Amino acid sequence: MDPSALEASLLVVASVILAGSIVIFAQFPRTRAYPGPVLLCILFSASLCIIFRAILHLSTIHMLRGNAKNPWPTIVDVARACLTIASFVPSSISIPFWCSFYFSSASTFWYLMLATDLISSLSNPFLPFQANSLLHHLVAWPCAGFWIAAFSWLFQNETRGPTTTPPTPSTAAHLRMWMIIPVYGVLAYIIVALLVAWTKSRVLETQAHTTTRRMAKLILPYLLVFGLGGLMSLCLYFADAHVEATTRERSTVANTLDQLTELAQLVAVFALFQRKACWANRRRSSRFAASSTVTCAPSPMAEDLHRATEDDEHDNSQTLSISNVLRQCIMKYTSMGIVEGAQGVEPKATADIQLSDYSCIMTKAIVVHGRFESGDLTFYDCAPAVFHDLRTMFGVTQEEYIASFALDQILDEHGSEGKSGNIFYFTANKKFMVKSVPEDEYQVLRSILPYYHNYLQAHPESYLCRYFGCHSISLPVGSRRMYFVVMQNLFNEGAVDQRFDLKGNTDRRQAIQSYDVEQYIVRSQNREAISKLMMDIDFLKLRQTIQVDDMDEANMQSQLIEDITFLATRDIMDYSILLGVKYIHNVPSATSGTLSKTRERIYYLGIIDMLQRYTWRWTLQRWFLGLFCCKDMSNVSAVPPNEYGTRLKHFVRTRLFYTPGKGRWSGWTNPETPRPSEQQLRPSGPSAWTTEEEFLSPTAAALWRSAQSPFHMQMVPPHRASGGFFVASSF
Known part of the structure; x- marks a missing residue:
């Protein structure tokens, strides 16, 4: 067969597989579940490896065409030339070679990621999927680059010599083995990883044990393809x-067989990848066709069979992850420890609590009965007497607290809406929440606990997050520990309609896209619930404020400022004010929130995420943000505690609260901006505002009036008829 035709065929097939993989990944959500993203990277790397290698050989064939004395160079010949006489090798050959070598190594390291994902899920089930x-990506791609650099550095001197001297087996044939040496290191790790996962799963409960082995079986065909490819490469080397x-x-x-082996490996992985996507699609199509031809009422047995089929498909379509199952088990053990x-x-009475009580750690052993073996986990309960006193201080009885974590009550898991990636668990009664935290935040809470306890005694109306427990538990697999804090749920009276996370700055503090702002303004004024957690810029654009009685405003503002001052003295930063707004029709008899001046809203306020130093x-x-991203270094979240507190206190004083007759100015993010005179800020002109209307933004006021009458647009006061809702100077 003509070598050019063979290389062209390999180029076309690899290009088609690459395009098909991307289309399947985008078209079928099923492929985005584990291990789909890793498989896509394997297909991407392996396809590009074959494409660049085909381009390499086509270039060499074209360059040597007509010279019958020289045989077509193999990949080893090109590697030797690139290492010894790189300055004489044309870029049309050297660039495809190094690109092919890089993507070949990258595909090897992505097979490694396929196995490490199983181990990391066992050793740290609370690691966020995004992380x-x-x-x-931070391991596979750089490792491939490091290996290419190390290979070039190690073998340049060994293979360099007189160009007229024919290469010896030690410098040429063995070069092939060194080019693929990572394959065998990865194969060794994969074998160990599967054995470890299979062995460690014996100490897990039945569901976790079954899921672990299902994950191992799921990736086994791909690893088998990888192993056979490595075995074939070894045979070709000999x-x-x-x-x-x-x-x-x-x-x-041997060079041609090596290329065909790479292609066969790529085709096998692609076939397994597309089977995962298309199998469920064919099942849905066949079931739809069967249901469309049957018009009679189904029998109970047929209904049960149909339901079972749907359940099985639903289970198969979900992400198969041992992390989810392990987290459920660990939270059950944590509830037992709590x-x-x-x-x-x-x-102990508050007066009897001593300094040793703050550093006290009670250790408990929790016996875990696995599928085949049993083991025990170590549970740490930090400062139990202090946290018991805090619970008593805020009216949480012992019986209520224990009942909330009863084993028959399932903890509701929620992923973090912020950047931390922490996981929250709500008790069934929604009164408490358990949050997974990193070890440094766990240690920060322990270090500030004496000051925190004393401060809450002196300020029982504080808006600081109320911590009711601090715990740690070992994991069934490995030596890692997980850390949790128990907090009071700020929204324990039910869901709220709007939520804002406020830090007093505008850098990367926007959740609503600019083209959706008007839509959210209308939804806000129509009192519709907004599920999205909004931030500072959204708060500005919607012109939201806390509108309460003067006495409530003074008390809330002064308490917030005291709380922020306390956190600054303890070197805490990156905390935020969580504001919840709930629309009501009837004033409740009792609430933990604060009623608005119009008695149409309830505000829930708290300071959260206060464990960062x-x-x-x-x-x-x-x-980095200041020098490389050209950010205003005074407007980013990463500022020292005193500066952070000063900025947030300025926001509380100037922007968080609003009283009719007082205006706003655009310098709220900069404490140094002078406040305009009261006369400049005071509204002028006719005003016929009713209830909430006087608090609306210019655009929202116009929309609100337009919704009531087509003629009301003319009634907007002159001072509000122009301008926009962009009031921050940084916009």
Whole structure:
């Protein structure tokens, strides 16, 4: 067969598979579940490897066409040339070679990610999926680059010599083995990883044990394809070394077989990948066709069979992850530890709490009965007497707290809407929430606990997050520990209609896209619920404020400022004010929130995420944003605690609250901006506002009036008839 035709065929097939993989991944959501994203990267890397290698050989064939004395160069010949006489190798050959080598190595490391994902799910089930995916990319692509650089550095001197000297087996044939040496390291790790996962799953409960082995079986076909490819490469290496030792020439047949092996491996992975996507689609199509031809009422047995089929398809369409199952098990063990800790605590009066009580850690053993073996987990209960006193201080009885974490009550899991990626668990009665935190935040809470406890005693109306427990538990697999804090749920009276996370700055503090602002203004004025967690810029654009009686405003403002001052003295930063707004028709008899001046809203207010200290990481982030991203360094979240507190207090004083007759100015993000005179801010002109209308933004006021009457647009006061809702100076 003509070598050019073979290389062109390989180029076309690899290009088609690459395009098909991307289309399938975009078209079928099923492929985005585990291990779809990793498989897409494997297909992407392997396809580009074959494409660049085909381009490489086409270039060499074109360059040597007409020279019958020289055989077609193999990949080893090109590698030797690029290492010894790189300055004489044309870029049409060297660039495809190094690109092919890079993507070949990258596909190898992506097979490694396929196995490490199983191990990381067992050792750290609370690692966010986004963080795990990011970690894969941060490992696979750079590792391929590092290997290429190391290979070039190691073998340049060894293979460099007189160009007229024919290469020896040690410098040519063995070069093929060194080019694929990562394959065998990855294969060794994969074998160990599967054995470890299979062994460690014995100590897990039945569901976790079954899920772990299902995950192992799911990735096994892909790893088998990878292993067979590595075995074939090893056989070709020995064959090529034998041919070179006897004939002093490298075998072009071995080079061609190596390319065909890469293609066969790619086709096999692609077939398994598309089968996952198309199998469920065919099942849905066949079931739809069957249901459309049957018009009679189905029998009970047929209904049961149909329901079972749907359930099975639903299970198969979901992300198969041991992390989800392990988290459920660990939270059950954590609930057991919380209940035992609350039952065994020795209550102390506030005056009897000593300094040793703050550093006290009670250790408990929780026995875990696995599928085949049993083990025990270590549960740490930090400062139980202190947290019991805090619960008592805020009216939480022992019976209520224990009942909330009863084992027959399922904790409701929610992912974080912020950047932290932490996971929240709400008790069934929605009164408490358990949050997974990193170890440094766990240690921060322990370090500030004496000051926090004393501050809440002196300020019982504080808006600081109310922590009712601090715990740690070991994991069934590995030596890692997980850390949790128990908090009071700010919205324990039910769902709220709007939520705002406010930090007093505008850098990356927007949840609503600019083209959706008007839509959200209308929804807000129509009192529709908005599920999205909004931020500072959204708060500005919607012209939201806390509108309460003067006495309530003074009390809330002064308490918030005291709370912020306390956090600044403890070197805490990156906290935020969580504001919930609930629309009501009838004034409730009792509420933990604050009624608006119009008695049409309830405001829930609290300071959350207050366990971050200003470390070198924040300093690095601040300077990176300022120097490389051209951000205003005074307007980013990563600022020192005192500066952070000063900025947020300025926001509380100037923007969070609003009283009719007082205006706003655009310098709220900068404490140094002078406040205009009251006369400049005071509204003028006719005003016929009713209830909430006087608090509306210019655009919202116009929309609100337009919704009532087509003639009401003319009634908008002159001072509000122009301008927009963009009031911050940074816009």
